[in-house]
Amino acid sequence: MKKIVVFILLIIVASGTAFCQAQQTPKTFTLNGKVEVKETGKPIPGVSVSTNLGDYVLTNGLGEFKIKVRIGDELVVEAVDMETVRYRIKGDDDVLVQVEDYTLSRSANTKSVTQRHETLLDSAERYKDKDIEKSIDFVAQSISILGKRGQKKELARSLSKLGEIYQYHKQIDLAIDNYEDALEANKTIKTSLLLAKVYNMSSRFNESIILLDPLMALKTMVPYQRVTLYELMGDAKKGNGEVLQAIEFYKEGLLIAEKNQITPKLIDLNSKIAEAYSRENKIIEAEAYFDNSLQLAEASAPLRALQENEKVADFYNEKSRFNEEINMRKRSLQDIKKLNTPKLGISKLDQADTITSQRINYKIANAYIAQDRYNEAIPFLKKSIIEADTEDDLVVQKDATRKLSEVYKEKGDYTKALDTYQSYVALVDTLYIRKEQEISRANRINRDIANAQSRLVGLENERELSQSKYDLALTEQQLVEESYKRQQWVIYSLIFGLLLTVLAAFFFYRSNQQQKLTNNLLALKSLRSQMNPHFIFNALNSVNNFISKSDERSANRYLSEFSTLMRSVLENSEEDFIPLAKELEQLELYIKLEHSRFKDKFDYEIVVDDEVPVNNYQIPPMLLQPYIENAIWHGLRYRETKGLLYVSVKVENINSVAICITDNGIGRKKSASIKTQNQKKQKSKGMGIIQKRVAILNDMYSDKVSINISDLETDGSGTKVLFILKKE
Known part of the structure; x- marks a missing residue:
């Protein structure tokens, strides 16, 4: 001892x-x-x-x-x-x-380090789906115990494992960076295939092809890797639009998979060949390969058969073969019931969101609607809504409710259409709250990932610095005889350390910029998905008022124009900017709707200067509507005499245009003083949402929009809102 x-x-x-x-x-x-x-x-x-x-x-x-x-x-x-x-x-x-x-025994120590390295990577894999921060910490430890010489293979394995962790959590850019670093440390077939896969996931198809092409000549690949190589090359070719070449690669992979009985790849490749033929509109060939993939999937596993069944149903939908699509999806519903039986011990399918009972029922209803078979579509829509409510699937519940309202409208049952649409509006509000929570969770996860990545970079720098010091300690006896060489080595080490620090700072800055962009995009997506519930409910109440007065023609006209406006809003809801011409058309339709409700309260006029190239300017969708709504509801509506709403669009200078909204209403201060107690308790979100959107978009697009609000008259009456919109 x-x-x-x-x-x-x-x-x-x-x-x-x-x-x-x-x-x-x-x-x-x-x-x-x-x-x-x-x-x-x-x-x-x-x-x-x-x-x-x-x-x-x-x-x-x-x-x-x-x-x-x-x-x-x-x-x-x-x-x-x-x-x-x-x-x-x-x-x-x-x-x-x-x-x-x-x-100090170098061989024993090396063996011990290799064993510990393997154990740490196993631990990282075990925690990959449970705790990303802990998983990354294990990878960091596996890197910290490695020396500088003779352990490039282990370092590459650590970096590759880190790439797999980021890929699992959809952090594709970080996955690519670590796979590339792993290949630089030690080129392996496995890492090359993993990198090619994430290149394809991020639509970097040319880089994938360049990476995979040299592997074609290798003779040492095992059959599964060879099949994966052809499959990835086919995916890259298809992504570049070279569908026929993609089919050839898929078929080469299929031959190897059949020869070696690689069943999962047999299903995947038959399915991908069918999809490629479908893309080329070669229906007979596509159906033949889909038949093969269905037969193989049914012989493989129930869940895989269900996935393939839905792919074929999607194929029928694309080709407008709705009856065949309906039959396939009804078969999927039966398979889901079998899979959820207690006998099989499966309480809930571990599948993608698209393969759920509520989504399949919704797709069946859409197929019936495409054939104008509304009575047959209604039961499936109702079932989809009930199941989505049970499974807390708000997206499907919202879409199915909206579709049901449209079906009732097409059938002329406006009462049910209105009731269903009100349910849809309530679901939109609930979904908005859920989206905010999801954004908060996503931000927290991204912060955890950024912190873990920062710690990893710090550990890597510390490892490199420690190894440099350790090398100096081992060569201590030679320092006297090789003083000049030692000085040169120290200088190079310091330069290398400085370069590492600069590189780490660059990656940290780039990570922060990517994080900021991701957060902005998530915030914009959430804000764009919101509609003004106050306006929607008032509009629906107006329809209800027309109906109660037995004015069916006015109710139908108002609901039709309201639907046109909502369709336009929803079509533009995913865009950061739309043409100014389209925004003005949408705005005029909204003012027309409000004017039909308050004819005795105001007239309106929209004047667009002939010199304004409205198609050359871009504006955030639904930017002007909240200010118009405020002018009508809080200014003009309270006038004792008939007021005027005036909207003008003029050239500000060569690169900007001025949009001015004026009203001769009672003014902001008087409007605030006459609010009811209930109105004072309710906090309007419209202006806050607009301010957030404008702030984010100006941050991303360099102050594109500016807004100024002022009183129209010196006595506080009337309101003027001035927008300055830049062309670039």
Whole structure:
């Protein structure tokens, strides 16, 4: 047994220890330590240091370690050919472990490092889908224990595993970066195929082809890898629009899969060949390969058969073969019922969102509607709504409710159409709240990923720096004879360290920019998905008023114009900007609707200067409507005499246009004073949403829109809203 002496080297101020002891729960702190050979002072890397609570680290190239502990914890230090040491933590002093008669064995140490590296990567894989931050930490540890020489293979495996983790969590850019770094460290077929797959996922098809092309000549690939190679090359060709070449690659992969009985790939490739033929409008060939994929899937697994069945149904839908589509989807519904039986022990399908009972019922209804078979579509829409409500699938519930309202309208049942549409509006509000929660969760996850990536970059820099110092320690005896060489090496090391720091700063900056862009896009998507519930409910109440007065013609006309406006709003809801001409058309339709309700309250006029090229300017959709609504509802509506709403569009300068909205209503201050108590309690979201949208878009597009609101008259009556819209 080798003897180990534990020394306390550094004593921090006693007040820190007294403060920790005063707490009811012991305070956690970071303990610094080092393990070295007593006789020579040489550091011992790769030593395991753990606590009785489960925290675990390994010493780096300088024999140093940092571990989180509390007063009273037991520290365990152990390694191959070393007597295990147990030490009780009494304070936050640094710990030095000196080992007597210890010989550094490079082969044994290398074997030990390789085993630990394998274990850490296994742990990273185990936590990949459960805790991304913990999974990345395991990869970071696997990198920190590696030396600089002869371990490029292990480093590449760590980077490749990191790429797989990011790919699993849809962080495609980070996955690509780490796969590329892994290939730079050590080229392997597996990593090349993984990188090609994420290239295809991000539509970088040419880069995928360039990466895969040299692999075609390799003779050492196993059959599964060869099939995957042809499949990925086919995907890249199809992505570039070279469909016939894609089919040839798929067929080459299919031959190898058939020869080696690789069943999953047989199904995938038959299905992809069918989709490619369908894209080329070769229906007979597509159906033949879809038949093959269906037969293989049914012989493989029920879930896989269900997926393939839905692919074929989608194919029938694209070709307007609705009766065949309906039969296939009804068959899918039967298969789902079988899979959900207690006998099979499956409580819920582990499938994509598109393969659920509520979605299939919704698609069947759409197929009936496409044939104007409304009575047959209604039961499937109702069933879809009920099942979506049970499964908390708000998206399907919203779409099915809206479609049901449209069906009732087509049938002339306007009462049910109105009731159903009101349910749809309520679902839109609920879905908006859900989207906000999802955005919040996505932001939190992205922050965790960014923090983990930053720690990883820091650990990698620390590992490189530690290895540099360790190399200096091992060559200490040669420094006197090679003073000049040592100085040169130190200079190069410092330059290399500086380059690493600059590179790390660049990647950190790029990650922050990507994060900011992602957050902006998510926020815009959420804000664009909102409609003004106040306007929708008022419009529906107007329809209800027309109906109650037996004015069916007015109700029908109003609902038709309202539907036209809503369709236009929804069509533009995914766009950051739309042509100014389209926004003005949409605005005029909205004012016309409001004027039909308040004919005795105001007249309106929209004047567009002939010099304004309205098709050359872009504007955020539904930007002007909330201000028009405020002018009518809070200004003109309270006038004792008939008012005027005036909208003008004029050239501001060569690169901008001015849009002015004026009304001679009662003014902002008087409008606020006559609000009811209920109105004061309700906080309007319209202006807040507009301000957020404009702020985000100006941040992304360099101050494209500016808005100024002022009183029209000196006595506070009337309101003027001025928009300045830049061309670029």
